[in-house]
Amino acid sequence: VxxxxxxxxxxxxxxxxxxxxxxxxxxxxxxxxxxIVPGGSGRAGAADDPALVRWLERAGTRVPxxxxxxxxxxxxxxxxxxxxxxxxxxxxxxxxLARRHPEIDVDAEPxxxxxxxxxxxxxxxAGIDLALAMVEEDHDPELxxxxxxxxxxxxRRPSNQAQFSVTLASQQPEREPLREIQREILEQPGGEHSxxxxxxRAHMSSRHFARAFRAETGVTPARYVERVRLEAARRRLEETxxxxxxxxxxxGFGTGETMRRSFLRVLGVAPAEYRRRFHSRGDRTTTLA
DNA sequence: AGCGTGCGCCGCCATT
DNA sequence: CAAATGGCGGCGCACG
Numbered sequence: 001v002x003x004x005x006x007x008x009x010x011x012x013x014x015x016x017x018x019x020x021x022x023x024x025x026x027x028x029x030x031x032x033x034x035x036i037v038p039g040g041s042g043r044a045g046a047a048d049d050p051a052l053v054r055w056l057e058r059a060g061t062r063v064p065x066x067x068x069x070x071x072x073x074x075x076x077x078x079x080x081x082x083x084x085x086x087x088x089x090x091x092x093x094x095x096x097l098a099r100r101h102p103e104i105d106v107d108a109e110p111x112x113x114x115x116x117x118x119x120x121x122x123x124x125x126a127g128i129d130l131a132l133a134m135v136e137e138d139h140d141p142e143l144x145x146x147x148x149x150x151x152x153x154x155x156r157r158p159s160n161q162a163q164f165s166v167t168l169a170s171q172q173p174e175r176e177p178l179r180e181i182q183r184e185i186l187e188q189p190g191g192e193h194s195x196x197x198x199x200x201r202a203h204m205s206s207r208h209f210a211r212a213f214r215a216e217t218g219v220t221p222a223r224y225v226e227r228v229r230l231e232a233a234r235r236r237l238e239e240t241x242x243x244x245x246x247x248x249x250x251x252g253f254g255t256g257e258t259m260r261r262s263f264l265r266v267l268g269v270a271p272a273e274y275r276r277r278f279h280s281r282g283d284r285t286t287t288l289a
Numbered sequence: 290a291g292c293g294t295g296c297g298c299c300g301c302c303a304t305t
Numbered sequence: 306c307a308a309a310t311g312g313c314g315g316c317g318c319a320c321g
């Protein structure tokens with residue numbers, strides 16, 4: 001991994017962290033396999049730097065794989081690299097991107113989008129999902145999964161389910177009845193998803209269902225249900241002010257106590273504490289220089 | 290904080 | 306014969 005900047009002087013990020021680039025644009029960067037353009041509050045100025053934009057125009061058309069994180073998409077757009085492509089960016093800026101560049105097909109829904117050799121991602125952490133997807137492509141899903149675990153990365157899923165984060169995607173079953181069951185769980189985490197009930201819906205004996213599910217996804221049915229419920233609960237805690245108790249019921253945990261224990265076991269924090277730490281205050285955005 | 294019990298899981302074997 | 310499926314029993318543990 002190498003960093004390239006317009007200058008070799010320290011570059012301050014929006015959080016004041018100073019980075020020193022490995023190379024200057026003018027020096028050329030040698031052969032590049034994947035070019036990743038970050039976003040952040042500095043991107044407006046960068047888009048006004050003719051030398052940088054010109055460099056991007058050239059490099060962007062030559063690299064085998066081009067990517068942006070967050071508002072980095074604006075830079076790619078300024079360099080004319082997104083014409084006619086399907087891309088995403090930070091949700092708070094998606095409308096602006098679409099307005100300023102009508103020639104781009106902007107979709108703010110997925111956490112990242114791959115359009116051929118062009119990869120774009122939503123907010124900063126979505127960039128991790130994007131990077132993991134690249135690892136998966138270059139190597140295999142198992143390695144991506146290992147890394148995700150190593151990073152103690154929380155699973156992320158777009159609401160439209162058109163695109164799962166790699167960790168969940170690697171658990172996509174082949175067989176139709178099992179996919180159907182998975183869909184039901186994802187759509188209604190609070191529903192009745194005991195092993196027996198799911199087996200009945202799939203027209204299988206519970207023994208066979210559990211065995212098949214495990215073989216296809218690598219996770220046992222109940223554990224999968226628990227994961228999905230945990231995800232749903234996390235999202236509600238992050239994005240709403242719904243009382244913890246009600247979140248527990250809505251997400252299929254019988255009681256608040258059950259959800260609490262699940263949180264402690266998997267995430268290491270209790271629900272209330274989790275909300276205190278991660279609840280987002282609406283329009284606040286995260287950007288990276 | 291502690292506890293009984295029901296559920297999930299799996300090994301094993303029979304059946305299809 | 307191999308593979309798919311079903312049933313049983315027992316163990317561990319999480320739910321309430």
